[in-house]
Amino acid sequence: MYSERIGRLKSSVIREILKTTSKPGVISFAGGLPSPDLFPVKEIANAAQNALLKFGPSALQYSVTEGIPELREKIAGILDPDSKYIRPQNILITHGSQQGLDLISKLFIDKGTVVFTETPTYLGALQPFRFFQAEIEPIRCDEEGICIDGLKIKIRDLRPELLYLMPNFQNPTGATLSMERRLELVELVKERNLFVIEDDPYGDLVFDGERLPSLLRFGGTENFIYLSTFSKTIAPGFRVAYVAASEEIIGNLAIIKQGTDLHTNTFGQYVISEYLSSDNYSNQIKLIRETYKYRRDCMLSAMKRYFPEPVKWNCPSGGMFLWVQLPEGTDAQKILLQCLDRNVAFVPGQEFFPDGSGKNTVRLNFSNAVPENIEEGIKRIGEVLKDFII
Amino acid sequence: MYSERIGRLKSSVIREILKTTSKPGVISFAGGLPSPDLFPVKEIANAAQNALLKFGPSALQYSVTEGIPELREKIAGILDPDSKYIRPQNILITHGSQQGLDLISKLFIDKGTVVFTETPTYLGALQPFRFFQAEIEPIRCDEEGICIDGLKIKIRDLRPELLYLMPNFQNPTGATLSMERRLELVELVKERNLFVIEDDPYGDLVFDGERLPSLLRFGGTENFIYLSTFSKTIAPGFRVAYVAASEEIIGNLAIIKQGTDLHTNTFGQYVISEYLSSDNYSNQIKLIRETYKYRRDCMLSAMKRYFPEPVKWNCPSGGMFLWVQLPEGTDAQKILLQCLDRNVAFVPGQEFFPDGSGKNTVRLNFSNAVPENIEEGIKRIGEVLKDFII
Numbered sequence: 027m028y029s030e031r032i033g034r035l036k037s038s039v040i041r042e043i044l045k046t047t048s049k050p051g052v053i054s055f056a057g058g059l060p061s062p063d064l065f066p067v068k069e070i071a072n073a074a075q076n077a078l079l080k081f082g083p084s085a086l087q088y089s090v091t092e093g094i095p096e097l098r099e100k101i102a103g104i105l106d107p108d109s110k111y112i113r114p115q116n117i118l119i120t121h122g123s124q125q126g127l128d129l130i131s132k133l134f135i136d137k138g139t140v141v142f143t144e145t146p147t148y149l150g151a152l153q154p155f156r157f158f159q160a161e162i163e164p165i166r167c168d169e170e171g172i173c174i175d176g177l178k179i180k181i182r183d184l185r186p187e188l189l190y191l192m193p194n195f196q197n198p199t200g201a202t203l204s205m206e207r208r209l210e211l212v213e214l215v216k217e218r219n220l221f222v223i224e225d226d227p228y229g230d231l232v233f234d235g236e237r238l239p240s241l242l243r244f245g246g247t248e249n250f251i252y253l254s255t256f257s258k259t260i261a262p263g264f265r266v267a268y269v270a271a272s273e274e275i276i277g278n279l280a281i282i283k284q285g286t287d288l289h290t291n292t293f294g295q296y297v298i299s300e301y302l303s304s305d306n307y308s309n310q311i312k313l314i315r316e317t318y319k320y321r322r323d324c325m326l327s328a329m330k331r332y333f334p335e336p337v338k339w340n341c342p343s344g345g346m347f348l349w350v351q352l353p354e355g356t357d358a359q360k361i362l363l364q365c366l367d368r369n370v371a372f373v374p375g376q377e378f379f380p381d382g383s384g385k386n387t388v389r390l391n392f393s394n395a396v397p398e399n400i401e402e403g404i405k406r407i408g409e410v411l412k413d414f415i416i
Numbered sequence: 417m418y419s420e421r422i423g424r425l426k427s428s429v430i431r432e433i434l435k436t437t438s439k440p441g442v443i444s445f446a447g448g449l450p451s452p453d454l455f456p457v458k459e460i461a462n463a464a465q466n467a468l469l470k471f472g473p474s475a476l477q478y479s480v481t482e483g484i485p486e487l488r489e490k491i492a493g494i495l496d497p498d499s500k501y502i503r504p505q506n507i508l509i510t511h512g513s514q515q516g517l518d519l520i521s522k523l524f525i526d527k528g529t530v531v532f533t534e535t536p537t538y539l540g541a542l543q544p545f546r547f548f549q550a551e552i553e554p555i556r557c558d559e560e561g562i563c564i565d566g567l568k569i570k571i572r573d574l575r576p577e578l579l580y581l582m583p584n585f586q587n588p589t590g591a592t593l594s595m596e597r598r599l600e601l602v603e604l605v606k607e608r609n610l611f612v613i614e615d616d617p618y619g620d621l622v623f624d625g626e627r628l629p630s631l632l633r634f635g636g637t638e639n640f641i642y643l644s645t646f647s648k649t650i651a652p653g654f655r656v657a658y659v660a661a662s663e664e665i666i667g668n669l670a671i672i673k674q675g676t677d678l679h680t681n682t683f684g685q686y687v688i689s690e691y692l693s694s695d696n697y698s699n700q701i702k703l704i705r706e707t708y709k710y711r712r713d714c715m716l717s718a719m720k721r722y723f724p725e726p727v728k729w730n731c732p733s734g735g736m737f738l739w740v741q742l743p744e745g746t747d748a749q750k751i752l753l754q755c756l757d758r759n760v761a762f763v764p765g766q767e768f769f770p771d772g773s774g775k776n777t778v779r780l781n782f783s784n785a786v787p788e789n790i791e792e793g794i795k796r797i798g799e800v801l802k803d804f805i806i
Contacts, residue, residue, distance in 0.1 A: 027577075028524060029523060062472075065476045070476065074468075075461060075465070083457060083651075086651035088449055122678055132421070133422060139419070265677060265682075285518065285540070288514045291511070292652075
């Protein structure tokens with residue numbers, strides 16, 4: 027009755043966990059939500075009114091598949107103020123980066139197409155890759171991001187079509203690809219001529235030091251397809267994100283998008299565009315950086331106080347997630363069940379490993395919890411950990 | 417480099433025509449746009465403000481894949497006020513009906529899956545069906561919609577998985593499936609146990625007589641998947657539409673949508689939901705009906721005066737399109753080229769025939785042109801027709 031590919035369908039475990047965490051009283055570090063108390067509600071209300079005043083019915087009509095020209099121009103200007111490698115015709119506006127991944131999968135993936143991913147990696151990317159029946163090959167990562175040596179060998183042996191990675195404050199680990207590795211990776215990719223999907227939803231959320239240049243900037247549009255979004259910096263409810271790539275790829279993705287949903291919602295595009303026209307955007311990013319950095323530090327400090335000795339974690343320099351390593355042999359799923367009894371939630375890291383490993387890892391979200399709850403939630407997790415580990 | 421299915425990709429001819437019709441001075445009957453001067457801009461501005469006042473950051477946050485509960489409830493109430501066959505859990509909110517078609521294709525279509533369509537049919541449905549490599553089998557239609565006798569024979573011989581049709585004011589012909597045939601079709605479908613995609617974007621735009629009950633209402637969710645949208649009655653720029661189907665199918669489509677774009681834009685859903693809460697909606701539909709009916713009548717009257725004798729056309733009882741039959745052997749594409757020289761545009765009907773026939777047919781849109789332009793545009797087309805035909 028259903029198509030062959032439906033055999034691979036399953037709802038994400040995270041989604042199921044999130045259902046249980048929506049009840050009142052639960053402290054959740056499980057989701058990947060931006061903090062709603064930071065949404066610029068007033069400024070968005072103004073932007074919505076301005077969009078309707080300035081553009082009238084055009085802000086509510088069907089629009090072109092590629093996206094409204096005003097917004098494509100602004101995005102090109104944000105990515106590359108000097109118009110050296112990105113121009114408006116290199117931009118496609120999508121319904122969230124998730125749609126970018128769907129469209130790219132439709133364009134590139136046949137049954138058996140080899141796709142390399144970091145391990146662990148973003149679950150939402152595995153969904154469309156698997157749906158279109160790719161063969162997923164996980165590549166080892168460490169605190170500096172994907173390991174180039176391992177990648178070199180696997181590229182030679184398996185000849186992938188695509189490499190998917192998140193170079194900044196990766197979901198789930200928070201790791202950032204180092205500058206040295208960026209340069210090595212670009213060289214390797216150009217030599218082997220594969221396509222890289224550079225997924226960068228968190229790049230703006232940098233807390234310590236400077237934001238590193240994108241792979242797209244080093245490597246150009248011949249091999250690099252860059253994705254980003256306004257979901258983490260303005261608000262996710264508009265589903266306004268974008269792909270930056272070569273004109274040829276953007277053209278093909280636009281034809282595919284036409285048959286997928288015609289175009290990204292016009293009103294949301296105009297609201298985002300109006301919001302960007304005001305001076306609020308850079309202050310908004312600054313506010314989010316400061317707030318999330320403080321929450322990260324609260325969580326790190328609480329973990330130091332409440333987690334037992336053999337548990338290890340990292341200190342990501344931006345983004346929304348911390349990554350925890352429990353002692354070998356510990357099962358994070360079992361710990362989660364105990365934690366849910368105490369009204370605190372997280373996501374077991376195993377979910378993010380394409381090969382099902384990583385049973386002893388945990389992803390903690392710090393962006394969407396106020397400091398008091400971070401303190402209390404980490405304390406509760408620490409109590410459960412002590413029962414299990416000591 | 418690209419996936420196998422990309423071989424079938426081509427941009428729609430309509431889309432290419434529409435690019436040429438956007439220049440000033442062109443009278444276009446080519447697109448399928450609702451009339452922007454009827455969009456309730458003020459009421460939408462109010463709804464947007466109310467949504468932000470009432471729901472605050474929640475109107476801008478990530479939301480559930482199925483759609484916000486408020487809107488699912490309202491849609492279920494619109495479709496079935498007595499809750500006899502549709503409840504909120506039977507509704508999935510999508511980014512336009514186009515996304516409904518993409519998700520349904522993902523759920524049902526493998527390479528070679530047999531899909532029956534009306535002929536001519538909506539081009540935007542052929543895109544995802546072809547993209548997922550369905551075998552499309554066109555079924556003959558007349559002024560009462562799809563011909564049941566032909567359908568019976570082909571169902572027996574070809575055992576389709578899906579039947580796609582638009583029972584009300586069809587795009588492109590404007591034809592409506594008669595009551596008698598609705599009953600016959602439901603019986604046949606239940607006997608043969610296939611799935612019917614009932615695409616109903618224009619059902620509210622009825623000018624003459626009463627709106628006929630949906631196939632879903634007669635046949636239930638076991639075999640019928642119903643699609644509709646707010647694009648023609650409120651505004652298309654929100655991309656807010658919906659699928660009504662069995663809970664099982666909605667559940668599967670939701671899992672697929674999760675990997676496709678997570679969820680439909682939250683803000684647009686809240687704005688539509690707030691708009692529906694006001695008393696404006698029924699007046700808005702009344703206004704659109706009256707305006708479009710008048711424009712249809714203007715077009716019919718102009719055609720009578722300006723089109724040469726052997727040209728035939730229908731009088732649809734609702735919707736946005738008229739359908740014209742030129743004498744056998746006339747090529748509507750050639751006529752279009754001459755018309756574009758005179759700054760008037762339409763879509764050659766051949767585009768809508770899955771088998772490439774229908775060279776002598778023309779689709780005319782009457783919803784998006786003011787009466788003076790209808791008069792002038794039809795006059796110009798008439799002049800070209802006279803050169804060709806007499």
